[in-house]
Every structure is written in C-alpha cells, then in structure tokens.
Amino acid sequence: MVYFHKRSHKRIAVAKRKARSELKPDEWDCLGYSRLLNLNPEDCLDNIERVDASTLSYEEFVERYEKPLKPVILTGLTNDWPATSKWTIPRLLKKYRNQKFKCGEDDEGYSVKLKMKYYIDYMLTTQDDSPLYIFDSGFGDRNKTNKLLDDYKVPHYFSDDLFRYASEKRRPPYRWMVIGPPRSGTAIHIDPLGTSAWNALIVGHKRWCLIHPNAPKTLVKPTREESGKHPDEAVNWFNTVYHRVIKLDWPEQFPVVHALQKPGDLMFVPSGWWHVVMNLDHTIAVTQNFCSLSNLKIVWPKTIKGRPKLSTHWLRSLRVNRPEIMPIINEINRKANWSIDDSSSDSSSSSSSSSDSSDSENEVHFPHNDVNGSISNGNSVSNGDRKRKPSMMCGIEEETSTVDCMSKRKKSPPISAS
Numbered sequence: 001m002v003y004f005h006k007r008s009h010k011r012i013a014v015a016k017r018k019a020r021s022e023l024k025p026d027e028w029d030c031l032g033y034s035r036l037l038n039l040n041p042e043d044c045l046d047n048i049e050r051v052d053a054s055t056l057s058y059e060e061f062v063e064r065y066e067k068p069l070k071p072v073i074l075t076g077l078t079n080d081w082p083a084t085s086k087w088t089i090p091r092l093l094k095k096y097r098n099q100k101f102k103c104g105e106d107d108e109g110y111s112v113k114l115k116m117k118y119y120i121d122y123m124l125t126t127q128d129d130s131p132l133y134i135f136d137s138g139f140g141d142r143n144k145t146n147k148l149l150d151d152y153k154v155p156h157y158f159s160d161d162l163f164r165y166a167s168e169k170r171r172p173p174y175r176w177m178v179i180g181p182p183r184s185g186t187a188i189h190i191d192p193l194g195t196s197a198w199n200a201l202i203v204g205h206k207r208w209c210l211i212h213p214n215a216p217k218t219l220v221k222p223t224r225e226e227s228g229k230h231p232d233e234a235v236n237w238f239n240t241v242y243h244r245v246i247k248l249d250w251p252e253q254f255p256v257v258h259a260l261q262k263p264g265d266l267m268f269v270p271s272g273w274w275h276v277v278m279n280l281d282h283t284i285a286v287t288q289n290f291c292s293l294s295n296l297k298i299v300w301p302k303t304i305k306g307r308p309k310l311s312t313h314w315l316r317s318l319r320v321n322r323p324e325i326m327p328i329i330n331e332i333n334r335k336a337n338w339s340i341d342d343s344s345s346d347s348s349s350s351s352s353s354s355s356d357s358s359d360s361e362n363e364v365h366f367p368h369n370d371v372n373g374s375i376s377n378g379n380s381v382s383n384g385d386r387k388r389k390p391s392m393m394c395g396i397e398e399e400t401s402t403v404d405c406m407s408k409r410k411k412s413p414p415i416s417a418s
C-alpha cells in the first residue's frame, strides 16, 4: 500500500498490531471482502419508521417512541449544524491533521490512537475486511479537538440527560466522534447501563439492524461455527446472523428493525435494543448516550449494580438538583430493598463542584439474602475507578451477563496510554 504521508505505513502497522493482536499482517484482508461484499445502499432492507422532526414535538417523541422503546429515524435535525459543512474528510484533515484519535484498544484495554492524517491515509485506501474505526469519546475533552463540540447541538428531544448531574469527570463516557471506511462498524451489542442513544450521520451511509431487547444473546450473536476470523465484527454479523434474522422462521416475538441511515438522518436507539452497524462508504457521525426521565427506571438499577460508587454520587446530586424525580428512584430502591447511605454530605450535590474522592465511604446496601448481594461490594464491580486499567472496567458497560458488554474498542473511558 502506498500512502501519502511517509510515516503512515509504520504508524498504521503499529496501530493494527495493537488493536487486533490476534491477526497477522496478511490476515487483515485475506477474506477479500473489499471485492466480495455488496455494499450497495439500494440493496439494504429498511422497515424503520422515519419522522420529519419539524412535525414532532418533544411530548410526541416521548409518547410515541421513547416510552414504548420504539426505534425511529428523525430527519431534518442536523440541517443547521456547522458539522454538515465542516465535517468533510478534507476539512477534518486540514484542521485536525496532527491530532490523535482513538481507533482501537489494545489487549490491556489502553487506547490505540492515530493522528488524523495517518488515519485518513488508511481510511481512503484500505482493503481490510474489517477496518480500524475511529470511535473516540475524548474529543470533547481535549484542548485541540474540543472545538468539534461547537459543530453540533444535542437535539431538544435528548437534552435532559440526567447523567449530567454526575460530574463531567465521573459520569460514564457519553459522546463519541465516529469515523470509518466501508466495512468498518460496530458489532452487535446493547448500549451500557440501560442508556438510550442517538446517532447523527453527517457523511455517508450506515446499515443498521436492531433487534428487540428480549431476544436472547445466543440467538443474536454468531455461533462458534459462524465466528470465523472476525467473531466480534459487524461484517461477520451481516455475513452470518443476518441471514438467520431475515428467514421466515425467525421468532416473531423478537421484532427486527432494518435501516439504511443516510446523511442527515438521526437514529434513535431505545434502551435495551440489540444493534449492529456497518458503514457502506466513508462515514462521519456523532453519537451520544443518555439517561432520560423515560429510561431512568432501567438505568438506575443498572447503575446501582454496575457502578455503585457513581450511583451514590449521582443520587446526591439528583436529590439537590432534581428533587422531583426522587420518588421514582425511591420507589425502585424500596421495591428492590436497596438502602443507599449517602449521608456524608459534601460539595458534590451540584454537578459543577463535585469532588472525586468523596464517595468512598458511601455504599449501596443490598440485603444479605438478595441475589445481588454478591455485587454489593463496590470494589468488586466498580468499573468507575479510572485509576485502574480500562480493560478492568469495560467502560460504562454492563458487567452482568444478562446485558451484553460491547466490543472492547467501544465505550471505554477516555484513558490513553500514549
């Protein structure tokens, strides 16, 4: 491969070795998918509901889609975003050429990053079967890249994100800049902690498949025989499980939603839905996960179980800043027999002044005979301790087996080894 920048070859080889240590250099393109796969957008199934956002009020969105957990594509929301003109490959290359973006994770869970100029060299030329994918949750926190935040605006449907009451430092990663070539994508997963997500596509086309939350993991994941060289990659899913999903004998109690997402389309992924995404061409997108009034009943128990320290800190802040939602939380705690000792009052009750060291004394108390008792020790499951290696934490992902942990390169905290 001849690249434009003289160091591209070396840098890309190192990133590939770190991000997929199981693949030898010649195994990246040995399946010939760049020649064999049909990525024609016209050939994609599409049965998702689409709504022009200018005709949909916040209340209608909540009643029709958010509460019933119904996937939908909202159109017209990105029209006035600066991103629609600024997020092109040439302009991102010019403005961020020497900035590093995360395009994978190594076996220890550390970020694998490439400068934009090397990644774009790679992206424009790669024949890899399942290429490296920029999936960067730190772009808004780094001095040289946080201007990207000015290029889009969180749509009003999603702006009441209750996780904002946990401090910026402690809340789980929640926004990602996503850039990739054809065949790159995200393996099948459920988003972490019961959060819902929106995904706005600025450039290119994404093919989606979403499967009802009740579908068991064994049915939606590739079997051992289907796993092949890329067991946990979107390309493999569309070559294997997808064919099962579209057959007539697929159980009708697990509805499947197919979608072709076009530039300007915003996908709403409701809490709990399985989803898998493959890029059909060069794509540039931004995605955010959130906890809203509608999914709080799902997010709160999962946060208590998966991130007990965070839940205590978050609760303290919610109590002060959103007292009206406390009855919802109290009711969940009461039914589950959880008592939460957040008695040590500190300055963390407002989202801007929280302290990171304060909640070590605070614990979520599970009853001894509760099935969840085994995870009542914050240390054993807290994936919120950012001093530990990210691989131990799995980002903001679920640690239980009932809800799936995403592919290792996604959703991990913005910790970089470099």
Ligand SMILES: O=C(O)CCC(=O)C(=O)O
Pocket: 176, 178, 185, 186, 191, 197, 199, 206, 275, 277, 285, 287
């Ligand atoms: O655009 C994609 O690759 C999908 C992203 C996704 O599912 C996620 O961020 O959870």
Ligand SMILES: [Fe+2]
Pocket: 189, 190, 191, 197, 269, 275
């Ligand atoms: Fe997702």
